[in-house]
Amino acid sequence: MSGADAAAEALDALPEIPRDDDGPVFREPWEAQAFAMTLRLYQQDLFTWPEWAATLTAEIKRAQAAGDPDRGDTYYHHWLNALERLVAEKGVADATTLDRYQSAWRHAADRTPHGEPIELEKRDFSD
Amino acid sequence: MSIDEDRGQDHSHGHSHEHGEMSELSDTQLRVRSLETVLAEKGYVDSAALDAIVEAYETRIGPQNGARVVARAWADPEFRRALLEDASTAVNTMGNVSPVGSHLIAVENTVERHNMVVCTLCSCYPWEVLGLPPTWYKSAPYRSRAVLEPRAVLSEFGVTLPDETEVRVWDSTAETRYIVIPERPEGTDGWSEEQLAELVTRNSMIGTGLAQRPDGKTEDS
Numbered sequence: 377m378s379g380a381d382a383a384a385e386a387l388d389a390l391p392e393i394p395r396d397d398d399g400p401v402f403r404e405p406w407e408a409q410a411f412a413m414t415l416r417l418y419q420q421d422l423f424t425w426p427e428w429a430a431t432l433t434a435e436i437k438r439a440q441a442a443g444d445p446d447r448g449d450t451y452y453h454h455w456l457n458a459l460e461r462l463v464a465e466k467g468v469a470d471a472t473t474l475d476r477y478q479s480a481w482r483h484a485a486d487r488t489p490h491g492e493p494i495e496l497e498k499r500d501f502s503d
Numbered sequence: 504m505s506i507d508e509d510r511g512q513d514h515s516h517g518h519s520h521e522h523g524e525m526s527e528l529s530d531t532q533l534r535v536r537s538l539e540t541v542l543a544e545k546g547y548v549d550s551a552a553l554d555a556i557v558e559a560y561e562t563r564i565g566p567q568n569g570a571r572v573v574a575r576a577w578a579d580p581e582f583r584r585a586l587l588e589d590a591s592t593a594v595n596t597m598g599n600v601s602p603v604g605s606h607l608i609a610v611e612n613t614v615e616r617h618n619m620v621v622c623t624l625c626s627c628y629p630w631e632v633l634g635l636p637p638t639w640y641k642s643a644p645y646r647s648r649a650v651l652e653p654r655a656v657l658s659e660f661g662v663t664l665p666d667e668t669e670v671r672v673w674d675s676t677a678e679t680r681y682i683v684i685p686e687r688p689e690g691t692d693g694w695s696e697e698q699l700a701e702l703v704t705r706n707s708m709i710g711t712g713l714a715q716r717p718d719g720k721t722e723d724s
Contacts, residue, residue: 379556398563399563400560401563401564402560402565403564404564405557405564405565405630405635406535408557408560409553410538412552412557413535413539413542413548415556416542416548416552417547420547422547453531456534459538463542468542468545468547469541469542474538474541477537477540477541478533478537481537482528485525485527485528486526489526493646494528
């Protein structure tokens with residue numbers, strides 16, 4: 377299945393994806409990156425769209441219960457939460473692993489002069 | 504647990520640049536990068552495939568302000584002057600575009616000088632005005648070659664400049680982000696700002712392309 381087909385299926389399955397007449401729109405680059413990762417995982421049968429929709433809906437409900445005022449501009453924050461959760465539930469990477477990588481990336485950014493590509497190295501994992 | 508001073512910088516919102524010349528990633532960017540790294544290491548995603556998906560949406564990310572800023576500068580000499588003097592303030596007075604941070608500098612292409620920008624993708628990249636940087640833009644070779652042999656890089660993008668045109672390369676720092684105002688194409692007299700904005704490509708605002716011509720031809724790649 378092509379990426380475009382997968383994206384079309386995602387739009388059908390997820391009516392609330394921010395979009396215009398031509399397809400999805402993203403407020404920031406990371407939103408598109410999160411969307412792209414989700415498409416790839418779907419293409420590899422890690423989950424179905426109904427399964428994804430259920431996880432995302434649960435994350436949105438949880439955020440609303442916690443007082444999230446506006447679903448529109450926080451949609452991809454919920455999306456990212458859902459992605460982390462589903463990746464953990466499927467046994468791909470648990471929260472501890474993701475935390476460890478986040479610390480490492482922060483370390484990598486902190487030692488990388490501005491204007492140079494930020495690259496993760498082994499030493500970023502040792503604290 | 505004590506926090507190492509160097510690493511105790513503010514990672515929440517606000518993005519001050521008090522940490523000097525080091526890179527910075529927001530908490531959200533850290534989460535996205537971490538997911539991508541883990542998923543790539545486990546063989547679920549590869550960055551080329553992800554880049555391809557993201558690139559397919561590159562014109563649909565962020566407010567895409569830059570083209571309208573350039574079109575206004577072409578159409579309104581007063582605005583152009585204000586933009587060259589203080590780009591952030593000028594853009595923020597446009598009213599109908601999303602506000603930009605205070606570090607934006609506009610540089611104009613002329614017959615005498617062609618401007619080109621290099622930077623990499625940390626949170627200081629002005630995607631609010633330029634849209635998403637292309638994949639090549641993030642690469643180390645582009646950055647070093649753009650400085651060493653800008654004409655060769657330009658020719659790979661299909662841009663050949665007269666020998667007498669000076670090529671100036673601007674290297675973004677934590678304090679400065681650049682937008683190139685490309686030359687207004689000929690044959691566009693009397694065009695509205697909306698029509699003009701259609702001619703302003705992303706690459707033309709980075710300086711690796713020229714604005715589209717009214718006949719639809721482009722030297723952008």
